[in-house]
Amino acid sequence: MVQIPTTDGPADAFVAHPEDGGRHPGVLMYADAFGIRPTIREMARELAGHGYYVLVPNFFHRQGPTPVVDLPEHIGEADRAALVEQVMPLIKDLTRERFQGDAEAYLDFLGAQPEVGAGPVAVTGYCIGGLLATRTAAARPEQVAALAAFHAPVAADGPESLRPLTAETHFGHAETDLGPQDLEALNRSLDAVGIAYTSEIYPGTVHGFTMSDTDAFDPAGLQHHWDRLLPLLARTLANG
Template identity: 65%
Template sequence: MQIPTPDGQADALAVHPDNGERHPGVLLYMDAFGVRPVLEEMARKLAGHGYYVLVPNVFYRQGPAPVVDLPEHITQEARPAVFAQVMPLIQAHTAERALRDAGAYLGFLTEQPEVAAGPVAVVGYCMGANVAVRTAAAHPDKVAALAGFHPSPLMNDAPDSPHLLFPEITAKVHLGIAESDMTPEVVGALDKALEAAGVEHTCEIYPGTVHGFTMTDTDAFDAAGLERHWERLLPLLESALGTT
């Protein structure tokens, strides 16, 4: 599937129930390792709960997925070599590019005949959580639920830090944070920033987890963390969007 964007064509994966009905839309942003079988599995699970799930290759400017060659399982030892390949792609995916793409992705998603009318959800993993925040803030009328798991830093001193966008968000929010990613103080500051912005939200550290804990094809995977992720994500989507 190809999504027209201001900068070209983004290849994407789309999964939905094949029952001839219309379903709430979910825009799922990939982690830094890109669109691959594990993300297709997650999209299919979401679709099984009654959603149309769109997973764009946000690195499409550098080529179709898979943009880099990945091992079948990303071990701790392999991570430095893999990150050496993906870091230039991450750095090239600027906030400006992400925002241009977000409008195209949301427009494409909501125009699909299998997608129900009304707002959608945005879900992101790792760097995708950062992009999800920017998407929800830029399109508050279109995004009713936002979930980010093991997010890349959302609060920093940069003038375009994602947390500065919280006042623009009207979606219900859940942030599922790896225990090794942020200190309780940073998580507390995120929580306070969301509260001050009036965002209905939950911010939670998932015990015993490291960055990437939802991804079954890496050594970072944590089964309990993934299960907790589903236990938080599915009720969020149901409360914000409902199922058909």
């Protein structure tokens, strides 16, 4: 764990990177609304094992260090409603204006680490973290070369919010989150931006399909996610 200075105090964050003494491309990873926990750490370590420095900030840091919400070891459907009720006020409190400063602080911290190589970085995220990843890539297009978001409300800010994007992008949607018509509308917006992208519905998945500690977990969906994410990073980041 590390501490990232922000205008509203330090944000705690989890870091994973190869222990070889070298410099590696940076990846800013945003967790889902349930935050940093063993499943997220495992995913960050998996990504780091492919040669990346991975930074996972606690974006609810204003409410305290992680874990901000007490979580069971496995998040079943019986637990989800009560947990969502706890995190929704935190999401509403994280306004776009507050998050803008946080995103810049996270990227500045990532770029300043001695283990991170010079050059562009990638941003990825899950659920609400996918929306935060999209906002981050739009805020710093000159620094972010790759964007990936999974089962995320990436269109929540409207099509105009996507216009600043220059990063190569992948959006992986759950079947329960996005219908074919919504996907078509989103992809038209991405076409208008003119970036290289893929945006697809993962067959047979429900919201949260990448998270192995929830009832939503789909092993094939998680593997599909890696099959999209890793080549994207390899194409866009130096030494990826």
